[in-house]
Amino acid sequence: MMTNVEHIGIAVSDLLGAETLYAALLGAAPYKREEVESEQVLTSFFKVNQTKIELLQATGPDSAIARFIAKKGEGIHHIAFEVDDILAEMDRLRNAGFTLLNESPKRGADNKLVCFVHPKSAYGVLIELCQEIR
Ligand SMILES: CC[C@@H](C(=O)O)C(=O)SCCNC(=O)CCNC(=O)[C@H](O)C(C)(C)COP(=O)(O)OP(=O)(O)OC[C@H]1O[C@@H](n2cnc3c(N)ncnc32)[C@H](O)[C@@H]1OP(=O)(O)O
Numbered sequence: 001m002m003t004n005v006e007h008i009g010i011a012v013s014d015l016l017g018a019e020t021l022y023a024a025l026l027g028a029a030p031y032k033r034e035e036v037e038s039e040q041v042l043t044s045f046f047k048v049n050q051t052k053i054e055l056l057q058a059t060g061p062d063s064a065i066a067r068f069i070a071k072k073g074e075g076i077h078h079i080a081f082e083v084d085d086i087l088a089e090m091d092r093l094r095n096a097g098f099t100l101l102n103e104s105p106k107r108g109a110d111n112k113l114v115c116f117v118h119p120k121s122a123y124g125v126l127i128e129l130c131q132e133i134r
């Protein structure tokens with residue numbers, strides 16, 4: 001079951017500049033900065049009640065964020081839904097005809113297991129499922 005919008009991922013070229021702007025917008029500092037080497041990204045997280053804003057800057061040219069910015073420019077990159085059982089949700093979505101980008105969950109940022117759904121199977125929106133690692 002999906003329980004809430006866990007975060008909105010925003011692709012940026014200049015993480016420090018984006019952090020300053022989002023801190024001014026939200027009236028709060030980021031609570032965490034984390035590099036995820038497997039995704040070639042540097043992230044910065046803000047809390048807005050139960051939902052987070054995840055700023056993402058590429059750390060390498062093969063990063064999905066670098067490719068996205070090269071094609072579409074900076075902006076909203078994905079919507080992440082919190083799930084209580086990621087394996088069950090992956091099965092449910094596969095059976096419903098969605099194209100999953102991961103065979104099995106992988107380690108994401110902020111202590112989460114994640115899996116992505118291809119934007120071509122979700123009206124042009126990249127969807128992330130994430131489950132807290134307990
Ligand atoms: C920090 C860890 C984690 C977390 O814990 O929160 C993250 O959020 S990591 C975020 C970065 N990682 C990912 O995005 C992994 C999943 N993404 C992918 O596997 C790929 O990016 C992709 C979605 C499969 C696309 O890759 P690829 O096919 O190599 O790139 P193209 O540039 O050729 O794109 C093909 C096609 O898809 C469109 N596209 C790409 N990204 C997005 C997007 N985010 N939203 C909407 N559409 C997207 C792209 O424009 C191309 O469309 P066409 O040009 O019409 O063919």
Ligand SMILES: [Co+2]
Nearest residue numbers: 009054080128
């Ligand atoms: Co994300």
